[in-house]
Each structure stands twice: as C-alpha cells, then as structure tokens.
Amino acid sequence: MKVLLRFNKKDNSFIDMQTVNEEYIYKYQDVEELPNKDGYYTRLEYDEKAKKAVMKYIEIPKTEEQILKEELKAMKEQLEQTNRAVEDLAMQNAGV
Secondary structure (H helix, E strand, O other): OEEEEEEOOOOOOEEEEEEEOOOOOOOOOOOOOOOOOOOEEEEEEEEOOOOEEEEEEEEOOOOHHHHHHHHHHHHHHHHHHHHHHHHHHHHHHHHO
16 A cells, blocks of 8 residues: 655645555646636646646636626617617708
8 A cells, every 4th residue: 555645845744644546746836826807717727738737717607697787788878879860860850
C-alpha cells in the first residue's frame, strides 16, 4: 500500500494523508487571479496548449426574467421611436 503524506512547507507539520494506487508528479504554479466582473464568474482551468493553469471568465447565463426585461426594454424603445416618427409625420402634414 502507498500513502501520500502532506506537510506544511513552513514548519514541516503534518497536514493529512491518503492512500494512492499510483505515484504522481506535483508541480506548483502561481496563477494571477482575475478581478470580479459583472455577469461573469471565474474558473481555474488547465490550458493544454500552454501547459499551465489559467483563470478564465465564464458568463453567468441570464435568467428568463432578465431576458424578458431586456426584450421589454427594447420594445419600449422601439415604440418611443415609432411614436416620435408618427408625431414628426403629423407635424409635417399639418404644415402642408
């Protein structure tokens, strides 16, 4: 039976252990954290091409309510533009 033992690097105190079937190579890498961004969360992924871990932004899917609100807003804007166009036409016809 093989056991993986982990120790604190600073004072060499025991952290934990677990049984293993295979031995692996462990590598440490500093990864730059991304700042928070509205509508996104960050995820740590391994980039096979670059052979390193990277943080990526992942868009949070919009809820049905958010989609409906955006559609309603767009419809209101279109209605306002149509009303302005009708008013302009009425003014032009009244002046003729």
